Amino acid sequence: MADTYDFRSIERKWQDYWRQHNLFQVERREDKPKFYYLDMYPYPSGELHMGHVRNYIIGDAFARYRTMQGFNVLHPMGWDSLGLPTENAAIKFNQHPVEWTALCVGNMKAQFERLGISYDWSREIDTSSPDYYGWTQWLFLQLYKNGLAYRGPGLVNWCPGCCTVLANEQVVQGCCERCDTAAERVTREQWFFRITDYAEKLLGDVKLLGRWPERVVRMQEHWIGKSEGFSFRLSVEGLDEQMEVFTTRIDTIFGVTSMVLAPEHPLVAKLTEGTEFEAPVREFAQRAMGLSVMERGSDETEKLGIFTGAYATHPLSGQRIPI
Structure with a gap:
């Protein structure tokens, strides 16, 4: 018997076993209640950092907990890989965006597997794949044909360093969270969706969220933005x-x-x-x-x-x- 515990060889042995036996691959089961657990898909920057590890291990622990309770758990993973950050990284490293994304995804997937997270990789998606974004384009066209998508000027958070628009959450103390360049508020011609046309339905659905924290429910209602006056x-x-x-x-x-x-x-x-x-x-x-x-x-x-x-x-x- 070995004097020390060989983490690498033992983890590799069992991860290989899980992979070969498709342990986390989910099939339809009528004899078990279903449970869907989705972690927010990461941007494939090429390397997982400790923030990723913390976030996804918490999700994995909960997914495994539900499995132990007898649920048929669907726990998929994918990559939020389409956009200007990917193009900027490809320019920086002088590689085609498709090649750069594939390289980053391959490395991060290997890191996830080494962490032993219980993802059903048979359901992996990549938002930069034509098989995926073809459907987002189709969905946009349906909105456009029905008068629910329109163009107009609007204020955005602009990062001169990344040359891209930032979400409000990506502006930290007035700077881009990715490159720390001072963000600017500028007017840009952009697409809008008539979300308020669905305000009543969305608010009704918010009431079905069950045990969501009250603070998060209020945030959802604020985002929907219905106001009478x-x-x-x-x-x-x-x-x-x-x-x-x-x-x-x-x-x-x-x-x-x-x-x-x-x-x-x-x-x-x-x-x-x-x-x-x-x-x-x-x-x-x-x-x-x-x-x-x-x-x-x-x-x-x-x-x-x-x-x-x-x-x-x-x-x-x-x-x-x-x-």
Whole structure:
């Protein structure tokens, strides 16, 4: 008997056994309750880091726990591999994106297997595969044909380093989480989906989530974004323009003391152009736009503002309202 435990040889032995006997491959079973456990697919950067290990081992422990409880557990894995980060990496290492992705996927899959995670690799998907994205294109066309997809200008988080748009969650303290370049808030022509057309159905489905944490449920409802209220218009002194205001509490209109514009609002530049307020307002707006949408909306972030030097007219009393 060996004096020491040989981790490598013993792990390799049993991982080979699992692979040869398709231990984690799931078949349809009518005699067991089904359970679907999906970890968020990783971007195939080429190497797993400890954040990956922590995240996916937690998922594996839960999937195995459900298996031990008698569930027929489907635990698949795939690769979120389509997009500009992949193209940028391919340019950096002078390889075709397809070749680079295959190399990274192969290495990360081997690392997952060495970790012994119970994935059903027969159901592996790759979002950069034509077999996969062909269906996403088909789905987009159905939305477009039914008037649910449209183009228009919109503000995005832009990373000049990665040359790509960032999700709000990818902006950390005003910088790209991947390359640490300062993110910019810019207007880009882009595609939108009419998600609000499905707001009622989505909200109804949220109620079916069962034992989800209340905080996460609130986040889902906020993302769906249904809001009932009233819209009214305010005239702007010195400009042949009106501001449209939406409020869920129309009764508070009598107590209006000021109007607040987002720093990206096109009226900000118009209101201050050529005035003593132009430079300080521009500087303030640039600082504010350096924060992510999540940071700006956080209860923990101090709310700041700056006077534009302009006034709106109250629609009922006619009083001047500072903007």
